[in-house]
Amino acid sequence: MPRRTRLRACPIDQARNSLVIELAELAKTVSEQLTRAKAKTFGDVAAFVDLSAEEYKVKLGGKKGNLTLHSFDGRYKLQIATAESITFDERLQAAKELLDQCAADWSDGTREEVKIVLQNTFQTDREGNLSVGKILGLRRWAITDARWQAAMRAISESIQVIGSKQYIRFYERVGMTDRYVPIPLDMVAV
Structure with a gap:
């Protein structure tokens, strides 16, 4: 430069x-x-x-997982958290097709809400990435349709862990309460 x-x-x-x-x-x-x-x-x-x-x-x-350690007097708490980076393989496309079939049958041309919810779930952000949280959130719905169940299985089987990061967080107890406040280590937080 x-x-x-x-x-x-x-x-x-x-x-x-x-x-x-x-x-x-x-x-x-x-x-x-x-x-x-x-x-x-x-x-x-x-x-x-x-x-x-x-x-x-x-x-x-x-690799160690999440961990929390406390000082003997409980004043301090140290947490190590592991966050995995997740993506999906080609089986996600099969899941989306099955979900689209469900939405088409269920809405029967009258109500479009189901289609809108599913379209939003599979919408990409500016960088072209899908929201892992939205897609995995579909698995919480207790829907018994066989196609839905097959789609949930395809989603589960399409999950690929491509990396992980570990984070360290320190906390200090507020007085004699059960509440802890973070000890900030990034410049934005202080």
């Missing part, structure tokens, strides 16, 4: 430059500290879980 140069910078330009450089260096330092804190937290918690499992002569394997 080319540098903007002037023959002579005025005092406000120099002050802006100094401010931006100072704050960018601070941001880099904080970012590095957060990176180290994250690595330490994951490492220390994994070692603690292994230590705890050793008490029962159990060897845990594979």
